[in-house]
Amino acid sequence: MRAIIMFKLGINVIKKVIEELKAIPEIKKVMSLTGDYDVLAEIEVETSEELFDIFSEKIDLIDGIIASNTHVIMKAWEK
């Protein structure tokens, strides 16, 4: 199961948050954004329970994250 999480961050924390997100093994992609959100992370897990565990035990503890928005990927199309 794949999910994307978009983050809104506080001021001057982007580098620190990105480093902490990169250190989580289940997160396979991290990118900085310009727009409503500051960072996007893509996570790969086995179950929704695992997603909850990683979110509550690792991601939610990162200082500097103001808000997050999670979407589960149902299907992917590629050229």
Added chain:
Amino acid sequence: MKLPSKYLSNLIIANLLWSFIPIVVKNLFSEISILTIIFLRFFISGIILFVIAISLVFVNNYLNHEKRISLKELFLNLRHKNRRFYKIRQYNYYFLIGFFGIILHIFFYFLALKKTSIPFVMIGMLMTIIFISFYEKGVNYEKFDIFRILFIVMLSFSILIITFVSLQGAEIKNDPIELLGFIFLVLYSITSSFLYISIDRDSFSKKELLNININKYYKIPRALIKMAIAFISGVILLIPASILIAFLPFETDITQEVIAFFNELRFIFVILGRWEIIYLIIFATIIPYLLIFLARVNWEPTNLTYSQWSSILGLIDPISTLIFSVLIVNEFFPFEYLIIVIVFLVITIVLRYAHEVKNSIRAKILLKIKRGSLKLISIKILKFYGVREIDSLIGEYDLMLHVKVNSFKDFHYLINRKLKFIDEILDLKVQFVDKIEK
């Protein structure tokens, strides 16, 4: 700009080593069947790459207890469905690229080389680049910007000059280039295009991604096993294919190659001891692939990705082959024409680099879609230029488009002339990607 110089040199060395292949094998064709050469090169290389992969896993596990690589998982993942290649299992994907990509493209390359000359065969490499460009345009993956058009024009001019000079050389040597040689060259370009398009359509399973995140060197044994399986399965499939050709009611050049191949199987170990075969195995297969995989794993985030540099530097192979064929084996190619072709091909490299650097606007577009139209809309949007991937989501938004375009003009066109004309899109949010961090 920060260059990954250390690993760029890996790509350059690999291409230089490949460029010696036609020079090394050209004289071998009169003594040994093309099929025997291919069989030995890929079968032995496959075994060696496999052994290296397993050894690397053991060495890693011995030195690095915390970041162990599981051999069992490495093999179990072969059953994983490749979502980027028609959802077939990984091992079937490896068989396909092994036989139709690697083995057949080298087979047609050698046949063309046997029937024509080394410079003439370089046309095949240049045609492959043009075919891939048209394929990418056809599927709306890339657009023909000014750089791309110019590099196709440069390649076309180079092809014309090489053809003209090769025909002249054939006339002087009284050894005409046969039509069959050109047909083999076209077949080489087609199979080679298939190889380049499909070889990167590999997908990682969930467990593999986790393993890569824990230990990035997991990718090396995985890639080596992929190539080993592709090589070995390719040459194994070559045997029934050869038998089939041998029993065809009509005789062709390929039939003679097949008969010679079966006759030579008795002397296989003697042939294996020849320096040309050893060069092909060690210096044209094992070392280049190791260099490439090492570069790929250690690639640092820079302006361009590994794949982009790989396609830019791929032109080193035909350039150096052309130079070495003139300098080492005295192929006919007047100096002034050689300089012109080299200049054209170097300009092509620069144009290709410019195209890749310019092609740099990345964005994620989030869409809310009207109920009941998700699937049809996704397939429709995927056809638009710039849309590389689409994820269907559960959450606030229904779709996320992964977009990469050449310019803001193209981006504006996608948003305002394409997406905003779709009634089923209720809301649209753009997020530009600043930097890919992982």
